[in-house]
Amino acid sequence: MTAFNHTSVHHTVFFLLGIPGLEDQYMWISIPFLVSYVIALLGNSLLICIILTKRSLHEPMYLFLCMLAGADIVLSACTVPQALAIFWFRAGEISLDCCIAQVFFLSSTFIYESGILLVMAFDRYIAICYPLRYTTILTHRLIGKIGATVLLRSYCTFFPVIFLLKRLTFCKSNILPNTACRHIVLASVSCDDIRVNIWYGIFVLLSTLVIDVVLILISYVLILHTVFCMPSQDARHKALNTCGSHVCVILLFYGPGIFSVLTQRFGRHIPPHIHVLLANVYILVTPMLNPIIYGIKTKQIRNQVVHVFFSKKK
DSSP states (O other): OOOOOTTTOOOOEEEEOOSTTOGGGHHHHHHHHHHHHHHHHHHHHHHHHHHHHOGGGOSHHHHHHHHHHHHHHHHHHHHHHHHHHHHHHOOOEEEHHHHHHHHHHHHHHHHHHHHHHHHHHHHHHHHHHSGGGHHHHSOHHHHHHHHHHHHHHHHHHHTHHHHHHHTOOOOSOSEEOSSSOOHHHHHTTOSSOOHHHHHHHHHHIIIIIIHHHHHHHHHHHHHHHHHHTOSOHHHHHHHHHHHHHHHHHHHHHHHHHHHHHHHHHHOTTSOHHHHHHHHHHHHHHHHHHHHHHHHHHOHHHHHHHHHHHHOOOO
16 A cells, blocks of 8 residues: 655645435435524524614623524534535535635634623623623623624634644545534644644633633522522522523533533544534534524513514504
């Protein structure tokens, strides 16, 4: 078997296989991908339109929800069209620059969404623990600064990965067994030492997602302490009910991601197609269900949706 010459081969075009081992099922697999994508686009777009056009919803909680919906749209648009092209037309060809761009926007948006979930936990903490100061603390000016800070954190933190990938020579293979380009998947087909990529990936994980999860847990510990100190059972129920949607979205967002990371690290016996399917769960399910959860559990949004679709024209 002829060995690759490190200096003579440098792939600049890659081929995404999709889900290895399930090629004969692509038409069936494409159905949930398409349905999830359509629901995510329509649901989150509707949510953004309702929040931006209804002045009664220009409150901190809904403005943060608007940011979350925007992140969900970007998260879906970054990957699902590419996956559908693979399933329908076997069109998995992608240039190196486009692949790196997909890695950057996918991972950065995921970090941004995590940051927004943390901010929403802070919002609930202020609303329940300091209700009389809620509107004076979370002004529109502060909300704008918070949104910009979370955005800058997500994109600036992951920006060095572009250069870490650009420095590599891809001479092993140009076949990527996935539906989308991912940092370590792309780095693994390089001939160079990728320890810097691995360690920086761990740093990004610890400095963003792990810190976000810890701070969210601290916020809810403080919230629960305040709630259970309330004298009225109705007040406790009302306070907990305002957190219900956020808790559901948190579990939906972090659960599949954590499970996917654990299976990649410790599930060596798990077939490759399971890893790919798990990696796609949060990209498909979270953007699709977020607007549904908030639409069902949040009375103000539910009433506006009903008004848009079912109000009689005079």
